[in-house]
Amino acid sequence: MNQMKTARCLRLIVISLALPLAAWGVSIVLMSVQASSHGLNLSRGAATFRDRCGACHFLEQGVSTHHGPNLYAIGVTAGKRKPNLSAAEYLLESIVDPDAFVAPQNRHGMPRNVAHDLEPSTIRDVVAFLASQGAQPNYEEIRRLEIPDFSTQRDPRVIRRDEMELAEHALREKADCLHCHSLYRNAEYQVLAPCLFGMGLTDAKHIRESIVDPNSVVSPAYAQVRAQLDDGRIEVGRLISSNDEGISLLTRGTVGGWSFVQVPASELIQDDEEPSIAPFSGSAMPNGFDKLLSDRELEAIVKLIRQLN
Ligand code: HEC
Ligand code: HEC
Incomplete structure (x- = not known):
């Protein structure tokens, strides 16, 4: 008797779970069919975003980083930024030509080369992924976007998320560089030391030397x-x-x-x-960072500073 009851119970549980699971499965298939029928791969877009952009941008509401604006519901906002650009066009422009427009309340500082070693198809997936944040994207339009091919000019300066986190920790916590420097061009924060924004245009050797031997080149x-x-x-x-x-x-x-x-x-x-x-002749910047920082940290910092152009 008890066994029959248990078996009936189990059957009920299986049925009650199977229905939503099946519906979920169908919706996943539908979603991927919908995206893939346009030749777009949203999960690749999401993964690329996490790797390339995630150190500066969050998508969750209310969370901010020091480097880039929060992109919560950017699929909606993007369509309202410039009167002559659709959401997808604005997103593409933000990635391939960040200087073209800086939204009110945002500060300059998105690296110009951030997408420079990505294939156009990968950039397209990132655009599709961002356009889907809070909005229903126009996949047909995204599929037709003309995307410049930078992938032939691979840029070794592009920083990855793990390096970015290492550099962030070293700059803020370990070496306290930001006690004196600002990463951004902001007159108020240039009293003690030059802001590091714009240094990306100088060569890596100069940046490295300025850190390990401040007295060698004093601005x-x-x-x-x-x-x-x-x-x-x-x-x-x-x-x-x-x-x-x-x-x-x-x-x-x-x-x-x-x-x-x-x-x-x-x-x-x-x-x-x-x-x-x-x-x-001596610099006001202290010596000894070459001993305090590991080689990996130093390289990550140099790479981060080279993004600031
Ligand atoms: C080193 C930090 C950094 C990285 C890496 C970065 N961004 Fe940005 N991003 C910024 C900053 C700073 C701004 C604000 C200034 C501007 O609009 O150019 C910005 C602005 C944007 C905007 C416009 C936001 C708005 O509110 O209009 C989009 C879209 C964007 N980024 C997407 C990306 C994508 C996609 C990637 C990766 C491929 C990326 N960003 C990588 C710093 C970064
Ligand atoms: C106590 C303040 C202070 C701290 C801490 C500090 N700096 Fe500096 N830094 C300066 C000053 C002042 C200058 C300008 C004089 C010079 O060029 O040496 C400077 C110059 C520089 C330059 C050259 C800028 C140019 O325009 O040529 C770089 C790069 C730099 N610092 C990076 C760093 C990094 C990275 C750290 C942390 C590892 C750091 N600084 C920590 C004060 C500081």
């Missing part, structure tokens, strides 16, 4: 001076102002803090032989 706008005081003290810092009343220097303390030092003209050395203010 002129941040060059320091050495001020000789009457009582024998010496102050080193960037000359912020100088007039009849005295000078003001931005100096970096040994523990990493910055301060403004005012020296009244009367306290500067008055000596015809010795100038009171002379150029100082």
